[in-house]
Amino acid sequence: MEQDAQLVQQCLQGDGSAWEELVRRHTRRIFNICYRFTGNRTEAEDLSQDVFLRVYRTLGTYRSAHGGFATWMTSVTRNLLIDHYRRTKRDRVTDSLDDKMPLVENKESVGRRPDEQALLSELSGQVQSALTRLSPELREAVILRDLQQLEYGEIQHVLAVPEGTVKSRINRGRIELARILQQMGVRPA
Amino acid sequence: MTWTCEQTEARLSDYLDGLLQPTEQTAFDLHVNSCARCTPLVASVSHVLGTLHKLEQLEPSPRLVDSILTITQGPQTWRNAKRWLRSLQSPRFVYSAVSVAATLVVLLTAAGFNWRKPKLADLAPATIYRNANSQVHLVYARSTKFVSDLRVVYEIQSRINENDQNPAIREQTIPQTSPKKDPGRTDNSNPSSPKQQNRANEIGRNLEVLACEFPVLTGSLAERRMP
Numbered sequence: 001m002e003q004d005a006q007l008v009q010q011c012l013q014g015d016g017s018a019w020e021e022l023v024r025r026h027t028r029r030i031f032n033i034c035y036r037f038t039g040n041r042t043e044a045e046d047l048s049q050d051v052f053l054r055v056y057r058t059l060g061t062y063r064s065a066h067g068g069f070a071t072w073m074t075s076v077t078r079n080l081l082i083d084h085y086r087r088t089k090r091d092r093v094t095d096s097l098d099d100k101m102p103l104v105e106n107k108e109s110v111g112r113r114p115d116e117q118a119l120l121s122e123l124s125g126q127v128q129s130a131l132t133r134l135s136p137e138l139r140e141a142v143i144l145r146d147l148q149q150l151e152y153g154e155i156q157h158v159l160a161v162p163e164g165t166v167k168s169r170i171n172r173g174r175i176e177l178a179r180i181l182q183q184m185g186v187r188p189a
Numbered sequence: 190m191t192w193t194c195e196q197t198e199a200r201l202s203d204y205l206d207g208l209l210q211p212t213e214q215t216a217f218d219l220h221v222n223s224c225a226r227c228t229p230l231v232a233s234v235s236h237v238l239g240t241l242h243k244l245e246q247l248e249p250s251p252r253l254v255d256s257i258l259t260i261t262q263g264p265q266t267w268r269n270a271k272r273w274l275r276s277l278q279s280p281r282f283v284y285s286a287v288s289v290a291a292t293l294v295v296l297l298t299a300a301g302f303n304w305r306k307p308k309l310a311d312l313a314p315a316t317i318y319r320n321a322n323s324q325v326h327l328v329y330a331r332s333t334k335f336v337s338d339l340r341v342v343y344e345i346q347s348r349i350n351e352n353d354q355n356p357a358i359r360e361q362t363i364p365q366t367s368p369k370k371d372p373g374r375t376d377n378s379n380p381s382s383p384k385q386q387n388r389a390n391e392i393g394r395n396l397e398v399l400a401c402e403f404p405v406l407t408g409s410l411a412e413r414r415m416p
Contacts, residue, residue, distance in 0.1 A: 023257050031249040056261040127240050146241040171202035178233035
């Protein structure tokens with residue numbers, strides 16, 4: 001966290017390698033947030049680029065006293081994702097879950113049997129599909145809490161809403177996700 | 190404590206995160222175990238949560254980092270050029286450049302380069318070589334002469350000191366002269382004062398010491414005196 005703040009300072013002094021280091025440290029995390037929100041790899045990569053472009057342009061407005069750089073960056077990501085959601089709302093197909101092919105995780109897990117891995121990959125794809133069916137408010141809350149493992153305080157900071165609202169959204173998001181999966185025919189083992 | 194289905198739904202995340210009070214937890218468990226609506230709800234949400242936690246981070250395309258750097262800082266070649274230019278501002282580079290410049294100035298000066306009236310011809314390799322060669326020979330000759338002078342002076346000085354400290358050796362080294370003739374007396378007259386006489390005696394003794402030590406010098410002096 002302190003290292004991020006130090007890298008930001010170096011960036012502001014014109015050190016290109018410090019920016020490169022920041023990009024390398026956060027690309028994976030930002031890409032995953034974007035991917036979980038959109039469910040589309042290409043869109044997630046485009047959005048990740050937009051996030052970093054905005055961060056690069058507004059780096060001077062970051063104040064380490066107001067929170068960690070990762071949290072600040074997550075706020076920027078969240079705002080861009082909401083903007084993207086509103087912009088593409090008209091173009092999106094919102095019905096029929098069957099139209100969406102579940103996305104399969106491409107990363108092999110160490111220590112899992114092939115059949116377990118296949119089952120988890122299938123389930124992951126179904127969960128990802130269900131995630132994209134959630135409303136953006138509930139989706140972002142679930143992604144930040146259950147996929148990015150952020151604390152309630154950090155989520156409150158990112159979403160700029162009271163802690164009670166954060167808890168309520170996470171709770172509703174989880175229940176809604178379970179209902180969508182039930183509709184898709186996914187039953188708890 | 191009585192527990193309702195609405196409470197179960199509202200506090201489900203607290204239950205899953207282990208944030209319920211013991212009494213709430215007991216009431217929750219009692220209700221869920223006996224409620225046909227809440228049991229599958231809790232099971233399905235627990236299952237979803239478990240799956241979410243098992244989901245692994247995806248690896249982005251290897252090109253993504255480069256794409257981000259390109260849209261923020263320009264193409265790779267431009268980034269490299271900027272990094273190189275930035276490295277020129279480092280203190281280490283500045284110190285090195287100043288050292289090299291100072292060395293060049295010293296070398297050119299030693300090679301006879303005229304800084305007041307610089308000419309391009311002075312920088313020709315043949316000119317630099319010729320000037321450097323003559324400068325080196327000049328410096329070498331001066332150094333040799335200086336060392337040789339130092340050696341003579343040192344010899345003289347050490348001999349004088351030795352004689353001053355040990356009068357017995359001085360007496361032995363001084364050749365016996367005519368008692369009637371004092372050194373410095375050429376006109377058969379007495380010196381004007383004892384002080385002058387003492388100085389004359391001292392010079393005479395030193396010359397004699399020198400004559401003993403450097404017979405060649407004495408010979409050349411004798412030759413010079415001969416008409």
